[in-house]
Amino acid sequence: MKRKQQQELVSLKDIRYVLLDMDGTLLDKHFDDYFWEHLLPEKYAEKNCISFGKAKDKLLNKYKMHEGTLNWTDIDFWSREVEIDIPALKAQIHHLIEVHPHVEDFLRMLRRHRKKVFLVTNAHYKVLEMKLRKTELGKYFDAALTSCEIGYPKEMLAFWEKAQKKLGFDREATLFVDDTEAVLTTAQQYGIRYILYKAIASSQSEKGASSKFPAIDDFGQLMFLDRKVKV
Numbered sequence: 001m002k003r004k005q006q007q008e009l010v011s012l013k014d015i016r017y018v019l020l021d022m023d024g025t026l027l028d029k030h031f032d033d034y035f036w037e038h039l040l041p042e043k044y045a046e047k048n049c050i051s052f053g054k055a056k057d058k059l060l061n062k063y064k065m066h067e068g069t070l071n072w073t074d075i076d077f078w079s080r081e082v083e084i085d086i087p088a089l090k091a092q093i094h095h096l097i098e099v100h101p102h103v104e105d106f107l108r109m110l111r112r113h114r115k116k117v118f119l120v121t122n123a124h125y126k127v128l129e130m131k132l133r134k135t136e137l138g139k140y141f142d143a144a145l146t147s148c149e150i151g152y153p154k155e156m157l158a159f160w161e162k163a164q165k166k167l168g169f170d171r172e173a174t175l176f177v178d179d180t181e182a183v184l185t186t187a188q189q190y191g192i193r194y195i196l197y198k199a200i201a202s203s204q205s206e207k208g209a210s211s212k213f214p215a216i217d218d219f220g221q222l223m224f225l226d227r228k229v230k231v
């Protein structure tokens with residue numbers, strides 16, 4: 001979207017809390033896509049002596065059944081479901097974990113302005129730990145909250161009710177950025193005031209857009225907030 005529209009939408013002085021999704025928003029979703037759509041089907045095929053295509057079909061059906069639920073986010077559930085050690089398999093490709101461009105500039109800017117910054121993710125705590133260890137982004141956050149800890153995925157209103165009690169943010173002074181429209185829709189219903197869609201979730205994906213929410217492709221597009229405050 002155009003900078004002028006963004007300025008109208010978000011002004012740093014109106015924001016005291018920033019909630020950020022992890023996968024696809026701060027980190028390149030290529031890691032997750034490669035894992036679920038390529039590596040796991042490959043291992044599942046080997047284990048069950050079936051073709052890659054058949055394994056992928058079976059897994060995609062399973063994914064669909066649990067999409068938007070707490071099971072989807074729970075890698076221990078998936079380890080049991082497919083009888084493969086998912087955390088160990090993810091660790092094998094940890095070199096694919098990458099931070100999106102300008103994310104660190106944006107996070108540093110938020111720290112400079114003493115905003116309260118929270119990571120809110122559907123990722124399992126084991127995956128969260130692995131990714132924070134690799135990226136060293138943990139130092140920029142006041143806290144990280146996972147849907148496992150809350151007991152509901154971000155797609156459900158109950159997540160936001162409990163998250164607010166735990167983190168103590170004021171929804172009228174909160175900016176939330178996520179790459180999943182269903183999550184943003186729930187956050188908006190809950191009353192989070194400033195909502196942004198992160199359009200380019202994976203370095204391998206085409207440029208996306210949202211018909212419902214203002215969007216950014218890159219966190220560099222939000223750095224104007226810093227300049228605006230300085231003048």
Ligand SMILES: [Mg+2]
Pocket residue numbers: 021022023024025178179180
């Ligand atoms: Mg995401």
